[in-house]
Amino acid sequence: MAEVDHRIATWISNNVLYIALALGLVWFLKKSLPNLRRRWFAYFMYMFTKEKDAKIEELKKDLFASMKDIVSQDPELRKQNSIRILEIGVGTGVNFSHYPDGSRLVVVDPNPHFKSYYNDNRKKFPNIQAEEILVTTGEKMDMVPDNSIDVVVMTLVLCSVTGTEEIMKEILRVLVPGGKFYFLEHIREFDSENHGTRQKIQDLLTRIGLWPFLFDGCCLNRDMLPVIEAAGFSKVNGERFYAPVNSFFFQLIKPHLKGTAEK
Ligand SMILES: C[S@@+](CC[C@H](N)C(=O)[O-])C[C@H]1O[C@@H](n2cnc3c(N)ncnc32)[C@H](O)[C@@H]1O
The missing domain is CATH 1.20.5 (Single alpha-helices involved in coiled-coils or other helix-helix interfaces)
Incomplete structure (x- = not known):
């Protein structure tokens, strides 16, 4: 020894x-x-979203169409025919083209490396007053006052959020009474009978941690509709569907959820 x-x-x-x-x-x-x-x-998201997919744009156009009819509860903004939008997990800013002219945009994202892509992008939309990114998570938006936001938007974010219930509470806190939450998320395969293989691959890649490691915590096997429905909104309209994109890479994130919820 x-x-x-x-x-x-x-x-x-x-x-x-x-x-x-x-x-x-x-x-x-x-x-x-x-x-x-x-x-x-x-960088990946910048490259991935540089070329807009026409079918996804059409889908977003439909989803966000009702935003133009929203009247702000802020008297000053109402005079200017404008609304205040909060986008959570804004990334590079892919939704600018869907916001009504004159919108005031408050944005949060915890990843500071999106700033330069977001700033380059927002210059292309002078019709929207988009503020600097607030570097924080959707779970911790203390700097956004209660009952101050007419519309909250979140696209492809909940897949990587750890505190989904906290984020829902924050959305409800910042929305004005009657304010609207628009969501679009990729989710776990919902038709296990016909697409069981996709579901198994989604589960496997998430459980071994490979997909979350490569894509900043993104989980392929979540379904966010129950969380949104249980959050305490007065109305929820959610629909599971397949995104109309057939590229090889997209196969694992084809099952989607879209909809709106009202405070
Ligand atoms: C897949 S990207 C989507 C970006 C953009 N919304 C889009 O549709 O292209 C996910 C985004 O959510 C952000 N994110 C991750 N965790 C978050 C959290 N807890 N709160 C807010 N945003 C978060 C990421 O930094 C990233 O910008």
């Missing part, structure tokens, strides 16, 4: 430099990996 201890001690003293370097590398990776992953994800 003493012989073994002696050999280990000798090996450590002979390799102390390499051990220190290896420990330093582990420490560095642990510290910088989350940041690198977030930077990669912001």
Whole structure:
């Protein structure tokens, strides 16, 4: 036993430099990996959304159509025929083209690496007054006052949110009475009889952590409708459907949920 201890001690003293370097590398990776992953994800989303898909745009046009009929509860904005919108998880800002002219846009996103893409994009929409990104999660929007927002929008966000119930509470807190929440999310396959294989792959890639690791915590196997329905909105209209995109990459995120909810 003493012989073994002696050999280990000798090996450590002979390799102390390499051990220190290896420990330093582990420490560095642990510290910088989350940041690198977030930077990669912001770049990925920028590339992924650079070319707009005509069918998805058509779908969003339909979903957001009723926004133009909303009248703000803020007397100042009402005079200007404008509404205040809060977009949670704004990313690069893919929904600008669907907002009514003159809208005031407050946006939050916890990933600061989206800022430059978002800022470049918002310059292309001078018809909307879009503010700087507030770097925070939808669960912690203390800087947004109670009953101050006419419309909340969230697209493809709930898949990576850890506190889904908290985010719903925050949406209800910031919305004015009667205010509207618009949502569009990819969800777990809902037809296990006909698309069981897709469902199994979604479960597997999420459970082993590969998909969440590559795509900033995104889970393929969630269904958010029950969470929205249980949140305490006065009305919820949700519909599960298949997104009209057939590319290979899209197959795993084809099952979607869209709808609106009213405070
Ligand atoms: C798949 S991207 C979607 C971006 C954009 N909404 C779109 O439709 O292209 C998910 C976005 O949600 C953001 N996000 C992740 N967790 C969040 C949270 N807890 N609260 C708010 N946003 C979050 C990410 O930083 C990212 O911008």
